Amino acid sequence: MKINSKAILYSTIGVIWFVVATAIGTEISASFKSLLVSLTGHHWTAKSILAVAVFIVLYILFRKADESEDILKSVFFVVGSVVLGGMTIFSFFLWHFING
Numbered sequence: 001m002k003i004n005s006k007a008i009l010y011s012t013i014g015v016i017w018f019v020v021a022t023a024i025g026t027e028i029s030a031s032f033k034s035l036l037v038s039l040t041g042h043h044w045t046a047k048s049i050l051a052v053a054v055f056i057v058l059y060i061l062f063r064k065a066d067e068s069e070d071i072l073k074s075v076f077f078v079v080g081s082v083v084l085g086g087m088t089i090f091s092f093f094l095w096h097f098i099n100g
Contacts, residue, residue, distance in 0.1 A: 007062035009074040013081045014058045015051050020085040022047045024092050 026033040026043050036046035068074060 010062045011058035015055045016081040
């Protein structure tokens with residue numbers, strides 16, 4: 001089985017935004033956080049396990065995608081997602097801190 005680098009990159013981007021959404025979601029919804037805690041004992045452990053599952057599902061969905069000659073462009077999208085995702089989480093917690 002040949003690994004599809006484009007599928008890995010797309011899956012990585014999907015997981016980045018999944019983690020951003022769940023990180024903010026657990027702060028907004030106590031019931032969502034409680035659900036995650038009930039699964040594994042800690043919400044970050046549950047998020048991590050779910051992130052691995054999301055990665056696997058996304059890879060399976062994207063594995064048939066044609067390989068790209070321009071992998072560097074997709075890498076920039078991954079880096080951009082990391083930066084924007086980090087800024088999104090930081091901005092949320094900053095807003096949450098300021099507004100009490």
